[in-house]
């Protein structure tokens with residue numbers, strides 16, 4: 024690619040994204056559909072700004088998927104992953120096995136040779152991690168039951184790709200025999216580039232376990248030190264470079280030993296989820312991931328072979344419909360078996376009913392290993408690509424048409440009588456935090472309207488007679504129908520801080536009369552809320568910690584009232600310092616890591632406490648000077 | 658009540674917002690803390706957040722015959738929490754008003770400490786009023802609730818008290834409380850004095 028050529032491509036891709044994505048979002052279609060459509064338009068079957076290189080670009084852009092999994096891992100504490108092991112193995116396993124079996128059988132029924140049919144079944148059982156996770160994130164559905172289980176199944180599928188790659192060559196029809204390079208990957212390096220090539224299986228296994236152990240150990244004990252060393256240089260771009268280096272390095276390593284790079288980086292993400300540098304890594308990688316994923320979706324759009332489609336539209340349509348329909352039914356069944364509620368099950372089934380980006384690689388690989396004829400593969404690749412394009416539409420159908428009738432409704436028709444409409448308080452997020460506030464207000468006769476994203480909870484709350492609106496609370500229309508223009512206060516009690524900042528923005532813009540009371544998990548979040556213009560910020564652990572402090576003082580023999588007042592004084596100081604430091608923070612030059620920032624803040628705090636202002640506040644009870652004076656009079 | 662074997666059950670409502678700084682009340686309290694049939698109720702310790710459990714307080718009152726408000730005199734008044742306690746616990750129709758007979762016939766007095774010497778509490782003194790006059794609100798409260806209000810137990814001039822003097826006051830306090838519990842106290846005689854501890858030997862019956 025010459026320089027000029029590169030700039031031309033960059034120009035085309037960026038312009039396509041910048042024009043189509045905002046339009047798609049405006050139309051309520053979501054960014055992914057925007058990217059896909061942009062790809063179709065600029066592709067060889069649209070206005071031909073890019074030609075066959077779409078495929079190459081797609082390979083490059085798949086790196087975005089790797090980054091996405093790294094970021095997903097970063098947000099996933101190891102303990103949470105452990106808790107998800109049931110859904111991952113159980114639901115994921117059932118879904119992949121059932122889909123493979125049923126799709127294979129259908130293929131056989133249509134006269135496809137058995138081996139090929141199994142290959143097709145396996146490959147089509149996979150769903151698109153990129154599209155599903157990105158769409159769910161955008162709609163704020165990751166935290167819901169349907170979101171979590173979709174994620175679990177996708178994770179299982181990503182793992183399943185590896186044995187599939189090993190298994191496909193075995194299915195070779197002709198006399199192709201076994202290819203030694205069986206353990207290729209989704210980002211198959213050039214043939215023969217595997218380090219483990221020719222190793223006996225047991226040694227290969229050892230290498231794989233060794234590599235995984237190395238990632239875990241390095242993530243736990245070494246990478247943190249390296250990042251802190253780099254952070255000290257205070258060169259932001261070097262930190263970014265290091266973050267990219269980490270991901271690319273792991274991706275390379277994984278490819279070289281025949282594992283999925285996406286899984287490797289996911290693992291690294293999980294290991295680093297508890298580290299001090301989590302936030303920095305997140306904010307550094309996020310834009311790259313966003314751009315690359317966009318590029319990826321564009322190239323998927325551009326690589327759809329419309330010639331093929333126009334040649335046999337009926338067959339392709341049938342395949343797409345059959346694919347989505349069969350997967351949908353199987354997913355519904357799996358959800359049933361695992362006792363999902365109807366509406367979450369719908370979300371789950373609609374979300375995962377498409378083919379996977381891995382299918383492109385796997386089909387090509389299958390052709391190379393003489394498992395499938397080229398024509399069939401091309402047909403299926405086109406179908407998978409189109410099924411991916413259809414996913415955002417399917418989710419939209421689910422959201423607009425299915426959800427309102429199956430389960431939880433955004434607006435609670437039954438409850439919406441005149442009095443309820445005038446609820447003075449809106450609480451967004453009715454988890455453990457919000458529910459306490461809600462109960463207190465209700466106990467005192469204050470009407471409360473609740474916004475909640477978890478549909479299972481919504482059902483329950485509605486049964487208990489609360490007025491609940493379901494959906495993404497940062498959306499203007501949801502706030503509007505929840506009565507934000509008539510309410511007096513809005514309490515932001517959800518634990519999704521980013522969403523909260525988005526809400527603050529929407530509220531400040533459209534409902535400036537509302538007083539905002541916002542929850543923050545720690546000082547950093549409090550600073551961000553203050554910066555966003557929220558004055559009433561409540562750090563969730565402050566009061567509890569102080570109460571523990573009071574009881575500790577009492578256990579040591581302090582008077583209850585003294586301990587009580589000491590904690591009030593402390594709290595007053597602490598709140599004040601949050602305000603003060605939030606301004607100071609803006610003056611700081613250079614790049615200070617989160618962890619260092621926290622330590623510096625703490626230092627400031629401890630220093631200010633040593634001044635002993637506490638004494639002054641209780642000075643009224645001090646009789647020392649009275650006694651001195653009395654002794655002089657005597 | 659387990660106090661059946663004694664004539665009276667005594668409840669001391671104790672209020673000091675900063676007992677950790679106290680010299681006198683700390684010792685007074687220590688002297689009565691372990692007397693049988695005497696309940697010391699340290700309200701600042703129970704309700705540091707001023708959130709008084711009214712039902713519990715009323716039960717304590719009901720179960721006692723003699724009630725003592727013990728506190729340091731702060732700005733000629735009871736400490737803030739004791740005022741809050743009075744407002745919330747002595748409810749209409751329970752302590753006074755129609756059907757409000759829960760406290761009727763019980764005895765009430767104040768055990769107080771003052772920084773100023775006794776001589777300053779007189780018409781011509783620095784404080785212009787006597788301690789009895791400063792106690793009018795409590796005495797009237799007792800009357801409305803149908804209680805007998807007794808003269809106070811007062812430790813004056815705390816600012817210049819020595820340790821032995823404080824201990825001697827605390828011994829008086831202890832003797833007084835025990836005598837009251839056992840009905841060994843000549844109330845009629847005591848009413849003639851300004852304070853219960855003016856002439857201890859004249860009012861305690863042997």
Ligand SMILES: Cc1cc2nc3c(=O)[nH]c(=O)nc-3n(C[C@H](O)[C@H](O)[C@H](O)COP(=O)(O)O)c2cc1C
Pocket residue numbers: 643644645646678679680681682683729730731732733734770771772773774815816
């Ligand atoms: C806030 C405050 C107000 C006080 N007001 C008075 C007062 O009005 N009259 C007085 O004689 N002494 C007054 N004093 C002195 C206290 O009564 C005296 O320090 C206390 O009774 C000593 O008891 P203790 O050692 O248990 O604290 C006051 C002391 C404080 C701290």
